[in-house]
Amino acid sequence: MHDKFGSFYGTTSECGSNQYGTIWMLSKTGKETVLHQFAGGGSDGCYPFAGVARDSNGNIYGNVTDCGFDNLGALYELNTRGTFSLLHSFNGSDGVGPLGEPLRTSKGMLFGVTEQGGTYGGGTVWEYVP
Numbered sequence: 001m002h003d004k005f006g007s008f009y010g011t012t013s014e015c016g017s018n019q020y021g022t023i024w025m026l027s028k029t030g031k032e033t034v035l036h037q038f039a040g041g042g043s044d045g046c047y048p049f050a051g052v053a054r055d056s057n058g059n060i061y062g063n064v065t066d067c068g069f070d071n072l073g074a075l076y077e078l079n080t081r082g083t084f085s086l087l088h089s090f091n092g093s094d095g096v097g098p099l100g101e102p103l104r105t106s107k108g109m110l111f112g113v114t115e116q117g118g119t120y121g122g123g124t125v126w127e128y129v130p
Contacts (some may be wrong), residue, residue: 001052001060001101001113009035009060011048020067023060023078035060036084042069043086045076051101053110061087061110061130063098072096073114075128088128092117095124118123 001009006028016037018023025037038045044097052062060078066091068074071104073096075088090096102112109127118124 001042002057003054009052009054011050011052011062012044013047018046020044021048021064023048023052035082036060036078038064038067040067042067042089045074045086046086048101050129053104055104055108055130059100061102063102063112065097065099065115071097072117075102075110075112075126077130086130087130090114090117094118095126098126100105 009024012022018039020040020041022034025033028046038046046067048064052060054060058080063075065073070089070091073087076084077087096117097115098112099115102110104110113125116124
């Protein structure tokens with residue numbers, strides 16, 4: 001994902017001080033900035049194996065395949081002030097282990113998929129409205 005200034009955004013899956021992954025920005029001049037280091041546990045996430053989506057205000061959205069409240073993955077937001085928030089923790093019935101970059105519509109809804117969970121255990125398609 002990139003912004004209007006030419007900076008790129010992404011994640012690492014097992015880096016950072018806790019080895020749980022990071023969210024980073026790379027400026028068009030090549031300067032890397034770590035925006036968030038995942039800490040694991042119920043109030044943070046771990047192992048983001050996908051890219052991120054941004055809204056028109058510059059807030060970043062993504063998902064992690066593990067951690068969150070039930071340790072089944074979570075959806076997060078990193079706002080432009082640098083505040084990290086878990087928006088949703090998956091609980092099994094709504095999915096386990098979200099995969100891939102979340103897709104964001106022009107109206108702000110986020111969509112994605114999970115690899116497991118749901119009614120029959122084979123995964124879900126999820127929707128979130130921030």
